[in-house]
Amino acid sequence: DVKVTQSSRYLVKRTGEKVFLECVQDMDHENMFWYRQDPGLGLRLIYFSYDVKMKEKGDIPEGYSVSREKKERFSLILESASTNQTSMYLCASSFDPRFRAQITEAFFGQGTRLTVV
Amino acid sequence: AQSVTQLDSQVPVFEEAPVELRCNYSSSVSVYLFWYVQYPNQGLQLLLKYLSGSTLVKGINGFEAEFNKSQTSFHLRKPSVHISDTAEYFCAVSDRDSGYSTLTFGKGTMLLVSP
Numbered sequence: 001d002v003k004v005t006q007s008s009r010y011l012v013k014r015t016g017e018k019v020f021l022e023c024v025q026d027m028d029h030e031n032m033f034w035y036r037q038d039p040g041l042g043l044r045l046i047y048f049s050y051d052v053k054m055k056e057k058g059d060i061p062e063g064y065s066v067s068r069e070k071k072e073r074f075s076l077i078l079e080s081a082s083t084n085q086t087s088m089y090l091c092a093s094s095f096d097p098r099f100r101a102q103i104t105e106a107f108f109g110q111g112t113r114l115t116v117v
Numbered sequence: 118a119q120s121v122t123q124l125d126s127q128v129p130v131f132e133e134a135p136v137e138l139r140c141n142y143s144s145s146v147s148v149y150l151f152w153y154v155q156y157p158n159q160g161l162q163l164l165l166k167y168l169s170g171s172t173l174v175k176g177i178n179g180f181e182a183e184f185n186k187s188q189t190s191f192h193l194r195k196p197s198v199h200i201s202d203t204a205e206y207f208c209a210v211s212d213r214d215s216g217y218s219t220l221t222f223g224k225g226t227m228l229l230v231s232p
Contacts, residue, residue, distance in 0.1 A: 040224060041224060042123075042224035043207065043220075045220075108160035110159060111158075
């Protein structure tokens, strides 16, 4: 089974702190994604990465950065946490259809519920 | 840019009744379509997907969806729901030619099944 593991289920951080959210996948997927989920807004893409050290902005990148030093690991960084970043964060991974014959869906982690106080 | 509209934010239904959750997407280009389910305090789990071929797609837990290109819709149906189907359901779309297979999600529909 594909497994996408997020390091924390719940986090509470103070305003201004630097926050790291970690995600690891075990299926050799090229693509990895970070979404945030808010009630009534669905899932919105923050950043994604299609290869090691490569990253692309999603729809709402402001206030976030990412790091992908190894293929299996994708980190989301909040440089200076603010209360409006209180949210559920979901990591996902998938094969890249440009390089694979098969097309598959994205697989999601369990989510990290971040509260910034 | 793609957009996905889920017309109902909440759908209340009685157990064993049929249900349809509606989804429309904006693009007229070729797309891949997905329905995901999210149970409380969990991540998203794939219900079903349309990649090509037959427009009627069957998924897990008795759900099915029909791709309608002319109406740009991908509605999710189940003929008889159970209490355990109570969850939030998300429709998502990916452009075939986008290269990176990023997903655009709708805002979700909460299915509330009562006895």
